[in-house]
Amino acid sequence: MEVMKLENLSFSYGEHSILKGISCTFDAGKIYAIVGKSGAGKTTLLSLMSGLAEPTEGTIFCNGKEMKLEDKYEYRSRSIGVIFQDFNLLTKLTAVENVELSMEISAENSHKKIDRQANRDSAYGLLAEMGLRRDEADRRILKLSGGQQQRVAIARALSYGPDIILADEPTGNLDEETQREIMGIFRDLAKNGKCVIIVTHSSYVAECADEKIELKTVNHS
Incomplete structure (x- = not known):
């Protein structure tokens, strides 16, 4: 079942284009790895899907609803769960x-x-x-x-209880054994119907995913 869809998504800082014409769908019960070279816009794409940034062009649908019409605070408190690279936990x-x-x-x-x-x-x-x-x-x-x-x-x-989990380099600072354990958790979440979308540089994480989405650096020439 489709839980998120990106249609012709683009994002720019002024005249500097980061993402251009991204279209893809994400289904419940699967793990997706978003890969690509540094500067290809992987984390930017995650920010767009989490509602933390707005696309310059294109549309994001979540559970059939157009995201830009949704209350972003409620969206992030109901539909998606975000896991940040540096955890963003309150240390006190x-x-x-x-x-x-x-x-x-x-x-x-x-x-x-x-x-x-x-x-x-x-x-x-x-x-x-x-x-x-x-x-x-x-x-x-x-x-x-x-x-x-x-x-x-x-x-x-x-x-x-979100349907979609977005994770930015969730294993980047972990040793190999812990990385395997964390991916085991993500696999269990997918088996239980969650859609897990992971930005990663790790070939191991990419291999564990059901589908891989490779972003290409936008050519500015």
């Missing part, structure tokens, strides 16, 4: 508190009542699914390893 909070905060923000943006106890229970459950013990879930972020922090970031992205 514990792992479980980071996930809880994401749930609260989602509820506020969707105008829903916040149930803190239910959120706490759900956050612990998500972190357990990601492989964190209860004592690890109660640790502050800086007391966790890079691999554990990535698991927290994934749990946070899943905390409000």
Whole structure:
């Protein structure tokens, strides 16, 4: 089932074109790897799909709806979960508190009542699914390893049940063993119906994907 579609998508900074004429579709239950040389616009494309930037030309559809007509805050609190390259976790909070905060923000943006106890229970459950013990879930972020922090970031992205997961170089700072474990988590998410879209330089991650989308650097000559 198609969950996202890009139609003739372009993006420019002034006269400098970053992306030009990108068209592709993304289905539930699959992992997609977006690859290409540095400067090809991979992270820019992810920003467009997450609603953090607007395309210069073209249209993005999410679950059949035109994104530009959607409330961007609600869109990012309901339809997609974003995993950043540097995790973007709040270091003064514990792992479980980071996930809880994401749930609260989602509820506020969707105008829903916040149930803190239910959120706490759900956050612990998500972190357990990601492989964190209860004592690890109660640790502050800086007391966790890079691999554990990535698991927290994934749990946070899943905390409000989005259909689509966008990940920017999620294994870039991890050792090979941890990289394999994180990709195992993504494979399980896809098996459970999520659409996982990963920007990556890793040949291993690209090989693990169901489909590979290669971006070419725009020729400015």
